[in-house]
Structure formats: C-alpha cells, structure tokens
Amino acid sequence: MDNKSKKVFGLNLGQLTIPIIAICLLVIFNLIRDPGFFAIEITHNNDGNAVLAGNLISIINAASELAILAIGMTLVTAACGGQDISVGAAAAIAGSTFVKILKTPETINGWTVLLAFLCACIVAMIFGSFNGTLVAVFKIQPMIATLILYTCGRSIAYWINGGATPTVESPIIKAIGSNIPGMPIPTPVLIVIGVAILFKLLFHFTSLELFTQSVGINGSAARLNGINSTFIKLLSFIILGVCVAFSGCIGVSRLGLINHETLLLDVEMDTILAVAIGGNSLGGGKFKISGSIIGAYVIQMLTITLYAMKVSSTDVKAYKAIVIVLLVVIGSPVIKAKFAKLMSRVKMNQTRVSTKGAE
Amino acid sequence: MQGSSLLQMHHIEKRFPGVLALNGVDFELRKGEIHALMGENGAGKSTLIKVLTGVYQKDGGEIVVDGESVSIRSPQDAQNKGISTVYQEITLCPNLTVAENMFIGRESGAWIRQKQYEKRADELLGRLKIPARGGQQLGSCSLAVQQMVAIARAVDMKCKVLILDEPTSSLDDNEVNMLFELMRSLKKQGVGIIFVTHFLEQVYAVSDRITVLRNGELVGEYLTEELPQVELVAKMIGKELDELSSLKEVDEKKTKEQAVLYEAKGLSSTEALPFDFKIRKGEVNGFTGLLGSGRSESVRAIFGADKVTGGEVRMKGQSAKISRPIDAMKAGIGYLAEDRKRDGIIAELSVRENIILALQVLNGFFKPISRSESEAFADEYIKVLNIKTASRETPVGSLSGGNQQKVILARWLLTHPDYLILDEPTRGIDVGTKLEIQKLVLKLAEEGVSVTFISSEVEEMLRTCSRLIVMRDRHIVGELKGDELNQEQVMRTIAGGDAKNGQ
Numbered sequence: 001m002d003n004k005s006k007k008v009f010g011l012n013l014g015q016l017t018i019p020i021i022a023i024c025l026l027v028i029f030n031l032i033r034d035p036g037f038f039a040i041e042i043t044h045n046n047d048g049n050a051v052l053a054g055n056l057i058s059i060i061n062a063a064s065e066l067a068i069l070a071i072g073m074t075l076v077t078a079a080c081g082g083q084d085i086s087v088g089a090a091a092a093i094a095g096s097t098f099v100k101i102l103k104t105p106e107t108i109n110g111w112t113v114l115l116a117f118l119c120a121c122i123v124a125m126i127f128g129s130f131n132g133t134l135v136a137v138f139k140i141q142p143m144i145a146t147l148i149l150y151t152c153g154r155s156i157a158y159w160i161n162g163g164a165t166p167t168v169e170s171p172i173i174k175a176i177g178s179n180i181p182g183m184p185i186p187t188p189v190l191i192v193i194g195v196a197i198l199f200k201l202l203f204h205f206t207s208l209e210l211f212t213q214s215v216g217i218n219g220s221a222a223r224l225n226g227i228n229s230t231f232i233k234l235l236s237f238i239i240l241g242v243c244v245a246f247s248g249c250i251g252v253s254r255l256g257l258i259n260h261e262t263l264l265l266d267v268e269m270d271t272i273l274a275v276a277i278g279g280n281s282l283g284g285g286k287f288k289i290s291g292s293i294i295g296a297y298v299i300q301m302l303t304i305t306l307y308a309m310k311v312s313s314t315d316v317k318a319y320k321a322i323v324i325v326l327l328v329v330i331g332s333p334v335i336k337a338k339f340a341k342l343m344s345r346v347k348m349n350q351t352r353v354s355t356k357g358a359e
Numbered sequence: 360m361q362g363s364s365l366l367q368m369h370h371i372e373k374r375f376p377g378v379l380a381l382n383g384v385d386f387e388l389r390k391g392e393i394h395a396l397m398g399e400n401g402a403g404k405s406t407l408i409k410v411l412t413g414v415y416q417k418d419g420g421e422i423v424v425d426g427e428s429v430s431i432r433s434p435q436d437a438q439n440k441g442i443s444t445v446y447q448e449i450t451l452c453p454n455l456t457v458a459e460n461m462f463i464g465r466e467s468g469a470w471i472r473q474k475q476y477e478k479r480a481d482e483l484l485g486r487l488k489i490p491a492r493g494g495q496q497l498g499s500c501s502l503a504v505q506q507m508v509a510i511a512r513a514v515d516m517k518c519k520v521l522i523l524d525e526p527t528s529s530l531d532d533n534e535v536n537m538l539f540e541l542m543r544s545l546k547k548q549g550v551g552i553i554f555v556t557h558f559l560e561q562v563y564a565v566s567d568r569i570t571v572l573r574n575g576e577l578v579g580e581y582l583t584e585e586l587p588q589v590e591l592v593a594k595m596i597g598k599e600l601d602e603l604s605s606l607k608e609v610d611e612k613k614t615k616e617q618a619v620l621y622e623a624k625g626l627s628s629t630e631a632l633p634f635d636f637k638i639r640k641g642e643v644n645g646f647t648g649l650l651g652s653g654r655s656e657s658v659r660a661i662f663g664a665d666k667v668t669g670g671e672v673r674m675k676g677q678s679a680k681i682s683r684p685i686d687a688m689k690a691g692i693g694y695l696a697e698d699r700k701r702d703g704i705i706a707e708l709s710v711r712e713n714i715i716l717a718l719q720v721l722n723g724f725f726k727p728i729s730r731s732e733s734e735a736f737a738d739e740y741i742k743v744l745n746i747k748t749a750s751r752e753t754p755v756g757s758l759s760g761g762n763q764q765k766v767i768l769a770r771w772l773l774t775h776p777d778y779l780i781l782d783e784p785t786r787g788i789d790v791g792t793k794l795e796i797q798k799l800v801l802k803l804a805e806e807g808v809s810v811t812f813i814s815s816e817v818e819e820m821l822r823t824c825s826r827l828i829v830m831r832d833r834h835i836v837g838e839l840k841g842d843e844l845n846q847e848q849v850m851r852t853i854a855g856g857d858a859k860n861g862q
Contacts, residue, residue, distance in 0.1 A: 204727070205725065205727065206724055206725055206727060207719050207720075207722075207723075207724050207725075207726075207727045208724070210708075210712060210715075210716065210719060210727070211719075211720075211724070213705070213707075213708060213712075214705045214708065214716060217705045217706060217707050217708060218701075218704070218705050218706065220701055220702050221696075221701070221702050221703055221704065221705055222705070223684065224662075224664055224684050224694065224696055224702050224703075225684065225688075225716050225717050225720055225770075226683070226684045226685035226688045226717065226720040226721070227720055228685070285707050286707050286708070
C-alpha cells in the first residue's frame, strides 16, 4: 500500500521520489527564472581544448567529490546506522599523501600519478579501518568514533607536507582536475561515472548489498545467519576510505595544490545530507546508492542556483538550510503517511464516482 | 458478578487498501468478565483491538463505552476512557528503569520524582508478586518479568477495560498461574478483560465467554462452558479437524537403526552448562522444561549462537569444531531462533531476500545468487510452504507472524540442512499454521532430516517428538521415549518428582 502512494506520473520510484521531485523543482524554478540557465556551450579553455561549459556542467562537475563521498557514506550509514564525520579531514590526509608522493620524484608521469593515488588510497583505507575498528569492534557510536579523526585529521594532513601548502604543476594533474585534451566532458565527472560503475560491479559480483542491509536492519539475526557483522561494518569504512581517496585527489587536482585547511571543508555535513535527501534512513538498513548520488547533485544545484541569484556566499548556507528543511520534512514519515491517506481518499472518491457512473 | 454491559462495538468496519479487515463485527464486554477473543492470524483480532485502542480509526460502526457512544482517536484517548492494553510484544523501554516504565507518560507534572516512583512501583510489584524492583533497569529483567511489568502498568492505570494481547506467550506455567490469579482478582473488582491468546487451554482455564472471528467477520459469541474445545477450533479454522489429535505415526524402530548424526559431549557455552546430547538421522527430538531451564541455551550452544566454551562435537561421526553460527551452517545445521522478531526476520528486506539469506551466506560473499535464481527459489518456497504474501518483494515485516515464521523456515530449508533446530517455531501463530509446521517437521524427518523441536506446549511436542529431553535449572534431568511420552510423565519429570528416565 505504501508503494502505490509513491507512484509519480505512473512511475514507481520508491525512495527516489523525493530527490527526483527536488531536482525537477530546481530545474523548473531555474528555467522560469532564467530560460537560458541550463544552456550548454562549447568554449575553449586556456590550453585551446574544446570543452563543455555552462551552469549545468559546473553543477555536475562541482558535485563530483560530494557524489563519490555520498556513495561511501551510504554504505557506512546502512551497515552501522551512523555517519562518518571525518571524511573531509580524511580527504585532506589523502590529498596531502597524494601531493607528497607526487613531489618525491623529479618529473611527474602517469605512473607516478597512479602510484601517488594508490598510496593515498591505502592511507585513506588505513584511517578508514581505524574508524571502522572503533565502530565495529569497540561498538562506539560512529559519530563519536569519527569525531577523533575529524578533530585531528587536518593536523595530520599538515604534518605530511611539513606544514607547507605545496603546489603540483603537471599537465596530467591539470587534466584530472579539469579536462583531458580532446575530451569535452570534465574529468571529475568521468571519474564519478567510473566509481559508480565500480560500485555497480561490486554489488553485482558480491553479496555486499544483501549483507550490509541485513547487518544494518537486524544485526542479531544477521549474526545467527552466519554473517560476520564486524567485518561488514569494517568493510564499509574501508570502502568509504577508497571514496575519500578519490575525492581528495580530485580536490587536489582541481587546484593544483593541497591546502589542508580548506580542502573539502565542511563536506561531511553535505555528504550526510546527500544520503538523507536520497531517501536513505540515517538509522541504517535499506539503502539506495543512486538516491545519495542524486542527493549530492540536488545540494550542488541548490548552491549554484543561489549563487546565480546573486546571494552572497555567507548567506548561501542560510538559504540552503531553508530548502533542506523543506525537503527533509516532506520526506518525513509523518508527511508521507498524510500524503498516502490523501491519495487513498482521492482514489476512493474516484472509484465511487465511476461506480455511480456505471449505475 | 457479571453484569451490565461495559463496552459494545457495533458493526465495526475497517478497510485497508485492497482488504476489508473487519466486516461489520459486533463485540460486547460486560462488567467483571473475562472475554476471550479468538481467531486465526488474519482473522481480525489485532485490528479489532487496535480500533478499540485508537491505533486505527474505524471506517464504520459505533463504539459504546458505559452506555455512551464514543470516538477513540488515539491510544492516549483510549487510556483516558479507561481502556488499557498490554501487547504481545513488549512495548516498554528496556533502557529505562521498571518504575520509569510504569509511570512514564502518565504524570502531568514536569518534575519526575524518581524515589517516589520507585517506592510506588515497589509496592505495586510486591502486591502483584512480580519479581522485580522499581529501580532496576527493565532490560535486565527476563522477558516474562518485562511482560508482567507491562501488565502492572496497565493495572495501575485504574482501567475499566483491560486488553491482554497474547500476554502469556513468553510466560512459563507458574507465571501464567500468577497472571490468572491477578486477572481473577481484577474481575472481582468489576474490570472487564479482553483476553487474546493462542493457547486454548488457557482460554478454558480463565475465560467466561468467547468471541470467535474469522476472515474479518464475526463467527459468534459463546459461553466458554458451553463450547467444547474441538468445536472452538473448528469454528476458528472453519472446518472440522480430526487430524489435530492423531498426527504422528513415526516408526520409532526405524530411527533407532539409523546412524548418529550429531553428537556432543560436555558441550557448554557462556549461557549453557556442559551437557551431552546426540541425535540420529531422521529423528525428531525435543528439549522441554520451564522457561529459563536452559532448553534454548542448550540448542543455541549446538548452533554456536552463544560463545562456545568447551566440549567435543562430532558430526556424522567426524570431529567438528562449531564455535560460530557459520561453522554450524557449514556442518549442515540450521537454527530457527526463539525470538522471531529479534533473531529471525530482517524486517525491511523482502520475502525473497529473507529466504535466500542463509544460502547466500553459505555460498559466500563472492558468489551472489542471481536475481532470477533467487526469484525462482522464493516462488518455490512461497508455494511449498503456502506463505501468504502479496508478492515475493513484499517486506517480510508486513507479513503476519505465522507467515514470517514460514519465511524463516524456508530460509533454512533452502540450505538443505541435515539437522534442523526449531526453537519455538509455533509460538504466537495460529492453529492452522501450527499444524502445517508440525506436519512439515514430520515430513522432513521422513526424508532423513534430524529435527530438534522446542515448544512451550508440551502436547505439541508429544505429537511430534519421538524423544524428549527434559531440563530443569539448566541441567538435563531426564530423557523420555516410547511409553513414557505422555503429559503426566513429562510434567512429573519437569517438576522433579521421582520419575526416572527409564533406566
């Protein structure tokens, strides 16, 4: 009965209803405000490459780090029923590691970038398993457990490069941060697509989804069915670590430098929001990765819309909060139940009318 | 004592999308009567109760309390009108103290006077002979005591109508008798009690009148003394059933010749004292004893559900190490846990996902069962076990208790176990499903599966098991088979009379 109420224009979207409606409303709002808002044009960047440009492209591009983090955060949320608030700090660590390795050799080529990324990955996974161990083994609430790394993460990032904010100059890094020559789509967007495919494959070739949901919904029953819930929780944090490494390295590549204080600052809250807007319960259990990804784009579209409306950057957060309150309230069980009731009443009236008509 | 009408429900209707859950049901409760509300799962008992307590809003009909037509908008509203409920599942907060649980949400004052509450709670608990203290955390009490605290809470609210929804399903005989005493004394004070239970004997032990529902409709209202038990069952399931009494015809000699499948020596866990146990291929045995006697703890030790602390285990004659559930599963053991909600279902996942879960775990993390394969498995078992669900993708939490239990049974059957442990598989489910499960157990045994069957209804175990292991105070005190398998002998062994175990 619940599913029926969620049908929108004949489509059964389930938990994706709210994020999709949100994104549609934002698009419509922007089109009314400025019909040319979503115009996409081809321009040439400083290197003379043809690249796509326009508000839509900036939205999708700028949301890349957030989208990747939201994927990992969804898994952690589902398995542990809590969130990792240290992703921003961990991304700074990963980014610093990335730069540190890049700066070591004389020249930067494809292999050094790959090596640097893998090192960043490993470091982020180690910090992920630190968080994961606190949560899965010592049963500390995720938010408290990750508060530790949240507090000290950026200091650790600071130490890695000896307190400096070194820059990296390389066409490869530039290509990762903006566009690969000859490819009009921004590279971060391509990386998001790659990561999404990676997760799709992960879910297809393993039982991660079923096990994670089982652990999140009913840990006791999962254990009695032979699932190692400690491992599943730990694994979710390690996977989030990989996502953190991707985001950190993209962030570094965009600017060509590492600033441990500002890299992905406050991204953890946006990430958690993306998961929530995506219709996932922050209490864990059933999840949908696609919801969180859409959630990330909703947040970014909102931000850019506000900037386009000439809202000053200090005020943006307040306006964002208003819209998010609305979204979260609309998605709340209370409103959903009210809506379902309304729909069933409408339906009943319709059938009454039709039966009367038949008589 | 019985007298004027206290509560009347006329032509109650309740519609859910696609279902007419209550179709013009009448119900009447008189002052000072214990009125049993009977019916199978899905008959509409719970819906009727929920309409009465304001959880659901009725779509039609009238409720009259004390001669006054009323509308009940919320559980709080119902309470204010003197209608109190104790539900089947504990609905209290385990992390609060007993006293807090008893008085929470009832005092209007903003200041909570802890000590005063605890004192009042202690007085009431003492009067009702409930073994708990007001200052104790509720979660630290046994399930049975938690249930009794819930009743104490309702009793203390000076109610006119007390609804007991399956209050006895987690109580042992002693506690049931205590509860009955309490019910009778409340009855003398003029309280009307609506008693919902699956235990037929209890209905006859305590109730004055019986109302039977079936498929959302009223079958009839009867005086308990005028309605024989067999007729009651027939009215509940809508057909005459003579198979109820004669189910088992297992050839005991045949099982005796079979090889020993599972054998434990000195097996112990953090919860169970060391015990010896063995079961033959195709044998159905049972563990019996009062609540807390260690019967569940022992089978949990077999499955590795609690931390195993010692003992030797042999499976099919070979030494096996079972310290975690996954070890047991790999050795071919399945375990249906006592607490379906807590240890069984993954409520928000679909019927399909719940069915394949154990097999998926056995297959391993890197070999997921494909969608089409899992759909085929789900469809097969929904059909075989006659699971009533809207579709295979319905969340299992929205199914009725009996059907949830069948889903968990399907989960284990799908792993094709050699040895299946069923701890209270029939608790809180309707007569029809109970019978189906009992039949299934016997059919499995015939196919060579060994089954350990635990039930708090001795009669049910006598019907299915060919050997009964009796436990008292966490020790095995006897083993009954053959002619010794009768109610009296079992009772005597449980109670600790002079019954020897046939040696």
